[in-house]
Amino acid sequence: MQPTGPRPTGPRPTGLSSIGPSPTGPASTDTLATGAGTAPAAGRAKGLAALYYGIAFHLCLLVFGLTSLAWSLPAGLLHRLLPRRWGEPLGQAAIATGFRFFLGVMRLTGVLRADLSALDALRREGGLVIAANHPTMLDAVLLVSRLPRAVCITKASLWTNPFLGGGIRLAGYVPNDAPLGMIRRAATAVQGGRQLMIFPEGSRTRQAPVDAFHRSFAVIARATRAPVQTVLIEAESPYLRKGWPLFRRPALPLVFRVRLGRRFEPVADPDRFVARLESHVRAELGGG
Known part of the structure; x- marks a missing residue:
């Protein structure tokens, strides 16, 4: 929607839209030539922009794939060789560094605009x-890029x-395959001084602003007596929402904003705790 306001009072613009009776005589051939060239020039510019963004978009995906693969192979070997007290901090910092590099490429090419400064x-x-x-x-990539000590439930x-x-x-990320094992491993990470990053919806949002929250994070918080910091991710693009294919290019640039919500201390009743957090996040994202 374009802003409204008073009509401009300056001279009428040149081009096809200004052709008409003139108080000083007919329109010149220069004016006609300028107007005739406007549409093709705009079309060429639009085509070049589409070509550029298409190349940049697929370049970013290639960078992510190559850097991820290049680290996954040696990381798998290091996982077997290093004790956990050395390997896990190294692995967490390496993932954060790789994600930060990937987002830097996206910004440099104009594919991404993101304000993540609140996470600092x-x-x-x-x-x-x-x-x-x-x-x-992309949510985990955005958050972990600024949180090098985070452990994710994946x-x-x-x-x-x-x-x-x-x-x-x-x-040392935590798989979500066995609920009791997941809670135990997540609690161990929090008690060890790590930041446990969890998406309480369980998967990507189907019905905006948020889907119903699961209670596992509340159980972990109660078991560890750890506070829960809510984080609000605002995404303008439909890219990689539920059902959006990885290689389908959206309108670019992608625009994200991350901000901090309220921090909650755990309570004895997990269901009440979940309801409070879900209500807060829903209200902050404009859902009531």
Whole structure:
């Protein structure tokens, strides 16, 4: 929607839209030539922009794939060789560095505009549960790029993914395949001073602003007595939302904003705790 306001009072613009009776005589051939060339020039510019963004978009995907694969192979070996007290901090920092590099390429090419600065306030905090809404598949990349000590709860299928599996295992991320085991491992990470990053919706949002929250994060917070920091991800693009294919190019640039919500101390009743957090996140994202 274009802003409204008073009509401009300056001279009429040149081009086809200004052709008409003139108080000083007929329109000149220069004016006609300028107007005739406007549409083709605009079309060429639009075509060049589309070509550029198409190349830049697929270049970014290539960078992500190559860097992920290049780290996954040695990380899988290091996971077997290094003790956890050395391997996990190394793995977490390496993933954060790789994600930061990937987002830097996206910014440099104009594919991405993202304000992630609010996350810097959490960078040095430990023993914290971070609960974020989950609009797109890029959410973990955005958050982890600024949180090098984060441990994520991930899909179990990613542990055997050739591009991500080695890095995930080395970093000590937590698979979501067995609920009790997941809660135990997540609690251990929080008690060890790490930041546990979890998406309480369980998967990407189907019905905006958020889907119903699961209670696992509340159980973990109660078991560890760790505060829960809500994080709000605002995404303007439909790219990589539920059902959007990886290689289908959206309108660019992608625009994201991440901000901090309220911090909650755990309570004895997980269901009441979940309801409070979900209500807060829903209200902050404009859902009531």
